Amino acid sequence: MNTPTTQDPSAGTDLAAGEHWIELVPAAHAEPHQVSFPAVVEPRRHHGLWVRPRLRREVAEAVCEWLNVVYPVDPDWYPLARFEDDLLVVFTGDADHQRHEIALGEDGRYPLGELGRWFLSAPTRTRARFYRQLEVLRDAERHFPRPGETVVTCDPDNLPVSGFPARIDTKPAAPWVPVFRPDIAEAVAAWCTTNHHKVPDDHPLVYFDGDTLVHVHQHLRSLDGYLPWRIDPDADGNYRIDGDEWTFQAVSVKSEGGVHPPETAPEDGRRARSGSPA
Template sequence: MSTLSTTQDSSAAGDLAVGEYWIELVPAVRGEPHQVSFPAVIEPYRHHGLWVRPRLRREVAEAMCRWLNLVYPVDPDWYPLARLEGDLLVVFTGDAAHHRHEIGPDIDGRYPLGELGRWFLSGPPRTPDRDADWPAAPRALRYRRDPGEALVTCDPGTPARSAFPARIETREGTAGRVAMFRLEIAEAVADYCIRANQEFPDDYPLAYFDGDTLVHVHQHRRTCDGYLPWRIEAMPDGTYRIDGDEWSFRPVHRKSEGMPHAFR
């Protein structure tokens, strides 16, 4: 196989378009530049029971090619090479002729990767700031509690780090609770979850903002056929209502051991 040119510009193209979610290829090595997220439309069925089948816009496919050619020398047995030849996306998974995979654009101009690669639903591209300081106390510590708000957590085992102010409602006819967060608190909750997921991906969901929409990626359901992340739109009053079994919050007692003084 001929070696393709390597470039340091491995960034994914732009933000999410309508119907897209962030995906990531299982890396050979953790850390930059091996963990990079790309925006893609997700087909309903997984392959091998785990991995998503992404469809990429051309500019994203170009960015994926640049990135694969950058990381390929680190582990040629793990990463393929890729390039665009006219309208074809060509992926090389080995030296033999049958390891050359030619993918043409579909009717909407996207390139369906099918079963090429172990891609999974992920979050936005990593930043040094996001990787730096978990599990430090969450940034929500600087936020006030408004009248009518109580402390809630999606991580009862660590209330000292994961308590956030929210309005709480009880679901009618059940013992379940609904948490409603102001925008700044919803951002802090998402920040906490995405940092925690990086360290303990089986225990925490991913959460991030796509514009004004809060997106929740369940840590286990994301491998299921037909699953797409939960998109939570702001209510008319600007709050984000977390009402569902996928992401549950529990009240935190003020005298919980280790609770920061600012929350008491």
């Protein structure tokens, strides 16, 4: 995974209520200056894929600062932007018709509309986040089930390292549901997001917003009206993955005794929910 080599202009700008992380399509794959920004996302996409962000003033200022950094990398790809009093001005070229003036909306945000190829993303891939994910993924204890837990996976092609322990919640006439301890949920999130950056079509983006686990479906995110799935902890602080967007299958039988490593192949595995894996 590549990590940014410049300071994150959005540092200190967290998600506000109703916001989601967005990212501009880079000029080149694995562009080291990539940064995510918080924004409200309008329901309708443009050109069938890209989101229409609405930015707070401080976020719009951070976007302007970031564009000044990346513009020299590829002036034909990145626009320039600046504020003129309360007007956000975006330049997509030198001609008069390439000057786009964006006034503050009634909601107190700047609507970018169809300017830029923005997509739903996750927090900026900083060095600190990168090394934290490595630390989590190297923690072997997060793969070992406690008594009463079963090893499950949402990525059966990469067992055993993709297997994580969960309590299986079962109800009559309903599919079983995995319930993860907080430290295991962090490991599952790190696994999914790390692999998303390598093979984005096969893995979701998963991250934490405070104590809330956020799942960004790699295919559904391009659909009108889609917003990331937010999973709050239950009363015990655990995470119940009860939905069709993120599916798991069992890898091992339930642990009845001491801690032991997960099996290397599925045994009677089945989906927690029907539908395509995310």
